[in-house]
Amino acid sequence: FSWSLKTMGRGGNQDYDEDDYYDHEADDGDGTEYTEEENIAYYLPELKEKMKxxxxxKTEDELTEALVKANFDVAIAFKELTRAPPKPKPESAPKPKAKPKALGTLTKPAAPQAGSPSPPPKHKAPQTPMEPKTPLNFPPSTPKTPKGLMGMTFDPLPxxxxxxxxxxxxxxxxxxxxVGHVDAGKSTIMGHILFTLGLISKKVMHKHEKESRQQGKASFHFAWLLDEQEEERARGVTIDVGVTYFETPHRRITLLDAPGHKDFVANMITGAAQADAAVLVVNSVKGEFEAGFVQGGQTKEHVVLLKSLGVKEVVVAVNKMDTVDYDQDRFNQIVEELTPYLKQTGFRDEDIRWCPVAGLAGExxxxxxxxxxxxWYQGPSLLDLIDSFQPAERLANYxxxxxxxxxxxxxxxxxxxxGKMETGKVAAGDKVVMMPAGEIYTVKGIERQNEPVKEAAAGDNIELGLNGVSDPLSLSIGSVLCSFGAVPVKFATKFTAQMITFKSSRPITMGYNAVLHIHVLSVPCVISKLVALLDKNMEVEKKKPKCLPKDKSVSCLVEITTPKAICLELFTEFxxxxxxxxxxxGETIAAGVVKDIPPPLPRD
Structure with a gap:
């Protein structure tokens, strides 16, 4: 496909009416049935997060059994699992454990309530919700202004x-x-860089070498500096987004080590959404590069996701060059095969740089x-290229x-x-508003790169302590903290989007179910209306198409509905x-931008 975010963000006098957005009535969804396995896959991640x-x-079996008994009502299952056990009566014989219900079909229970926590990007990676075989037609509902913001007047946006x-x-x-395909050596490269910069002591390094040998993974000792979970080490793959810090002569770097396995692309998106630039690692071993790029591996998808998320610069680290005896022809072959795809995706020549490396050897x-x-290579090292990334422009006055x-x-x-400060500034003692819930808190303290600081600004990845939190469960992944007294972030349960589709397994029709990834949030969604097909100039070509084809990319306007209110902004504004x-x-089927957001309803 060939497109750019500038093209997707343009306005123009397009030939459609406002009524074209909202004149379809969604199906009520009554009688929609799902198998028990589908309901478990859909609701288990939310229950896990509440329990955590x-x-x-609790074991996964216990969580699953509780969900089945509660007819997949997460609130009821959570209450039962956290209820204190009753005191046993001596005279009563223990009852035999109830057998799990047999697999069958169940009528879909109510959608998750607004404000419920989303699966976290750290710790154990959430699985992408299973695609149901029949539509999840969420009831059309426009959220109301939060009670905490009623009657407030806001400073105008500068x-x-x-x-x-x-x-x-x-x-x-x-x-x-x-980023990069699984086993490309991402964590090994970055772990070795941390050791090279003196951020890891020889004592800690020796400990990892010994433990990795004992588990039969002697070559993973550098990767283990970032892959700290037992599951990551046992499987030999990154699952969560690892966060660490280092400095170069001209940059203070927050490093986000993203997973490469296709099962954890949702976590990769979370990491890329917080990044200003990227290092794409590819494996130079013959057959391995082809598996990641030519044969439908994650390399292509990661490139698309990087560009879709606004990453402007990329350094391609051609890794494991020592295993091909530093063959210049192999390096050039990879450059020649990958460059056209990077440019086709929207990266300019000046945004792409190449570096041959051997992560394990430290070359x-x-x-x-x-x-x-x-x-044959006299160019800059990987650290030199990282140090030369362009400084990011921030909205500090917002x-x-x-x-x-x-x-x-x-x-x-x-x-x-x-989280990452996208705009503005914050200091200890400031009041902040969490949207879309409208809860008001006070900043207790701020830490940046594991050190306390008095204030933070746009671009900082920080940890923020909050006072006034009566219920920690009200804090949810994907919510947005905003300045108190200023216009808060927009929120909605449906929005109009301009997007480009990629090849998929089936045509996209009204009622199509997918998983929406926007900033750090992942949430189920429904394409509730197909508004129009667009031509190459982003002008309306056909109104109200019956479907979007599966075998080619098309540009289109659609309406997307979510089961709970989410935070978002117009692409043209932010x-x-x-x-x-x-x-x-497990596949990316579309990328797009937000074009229109209905305002929330006033409270009675």
Whole structure:
């Protein structure tokens, strides 16, 4: 496909009426049936997150059994699982454990309630919700203004002014995400860089070497510096987005190590959504590069996702060059095959740079040493290229927008949220509003790169302690913290979008189910209306098409509905919160931008 976000964000006098957006009535969904397996896959991640926030540990079998008994009402299952066990009566014989219900079909229960926590991007990666065989027609409902904001007047939004923020020592803060096909060596490269920079002691490194040998994974000792979970180490793959920090001569880097396995693309999207630039790692081993790129691996999808999420620059690290004896012809072959796809996706020549490396051997991470490589490559090292990423422009004068990517408790901050400051500034003692719930809190303290700071600004990845949180369960992944007294972020249960589709397994029709990925949020959604097909100039070609074809890419206007209110912005007003992707059954089927958001209803 060939498109650009500038094209997708343009306005213009397009030939459609306002009524074209909302004149279809959604099916009521009565009698829609799903198998028990589908309902389990749909509701289990939400129950897991509620249990984790509560601090109660249960096995997956116990959670599943509770969901089945509660007819897939998450609130009832959660209440039963967290209820204190009754005191046993000595005279009563214990009853035999009830057998699980047999698999069958169940009428779809109510959709998750607004404000319920979404699966977290850290810790164990949430699975993409299973695509039901029949439509999840969410009841059409427009959210109301939160009670906490009733009667408030807001300061008008200032004219947007972009600027690059520089620390006192002249360094720019930058977030980079490391992506690529599974087993390309992403974590090994970044772990070795941390060791090379002296951020990991020899004692810690020796410990990882010993433990990795004992588990028969001797070559994973650098990767284990970032892959800390037992499941990640046992499987030998990254599952969560690992976050760490290091500095180069001109940059302060927040490093986001994203998973490459196709089962965890949702987590990769969470990492890429917080990044300013990217390192794409490809495997130079013959057959391995082809598996990741030519044969439908994750390399192509990661490139599309990076560009769709607004990443402008990418360094391609051609890894494991030592295993091909630093063969220049192999390096050039990979460059020739991958360059056209990067350019087709929208990256310009000046946005793409190439670097041959050997992550395990440490070759060309900070400098090239092996004569077999230096005989034909005299270019910059990987760290040099990272240091030369362009400083990102920030909306520092805009009201605060912080997308919550994690919720937890710490000794220093208490109830804590983590995320990236998209705009504005925040300081300890400030009042903030969490949207879409409208809850008002006070900032207790701020930590950046594991150090306490007095304030944070746009572009910072921070941890924020909050006072005034009566119920930690009200803090949910994908909510957005906003400045108190300023116009908050928009929210809605449906919006109109302009998007481009990719090849999929079946045509997209009205009522099509998918998973919506927008900023750090992943939520089920329904394409509730097909508004129009667009031509190459983004003008209306055909109104109200019956379907979008599965075997080619098309540009279109659609209406998307979600089961609960989500935070978003118009792409023309605020790009980082106005981009999204749609995925189904492990594949990205569309990418797009938000074009229109209905306003919330006033309260009675």
């Amino acid at each position: 926030t509560k601090g109660v540990k 004219e947007q002014t972009f600027e690059t923020l520089v620390d006192d020592d002249g360094k720019h803060r930058l977030s980079i995400v490391v 060309n991470l900070d400098k090239a040493k092996d004569p077999k490589l230096t005989s 009201p605060m927008r912080l997308c919550i990517s994690d919720v937890f408790k710490t000794q220093s901050l208490g109830t804590t949220i983590a 790009r980082n919160l106005g981009r999204f992707m749609l995925r189904e059954e």
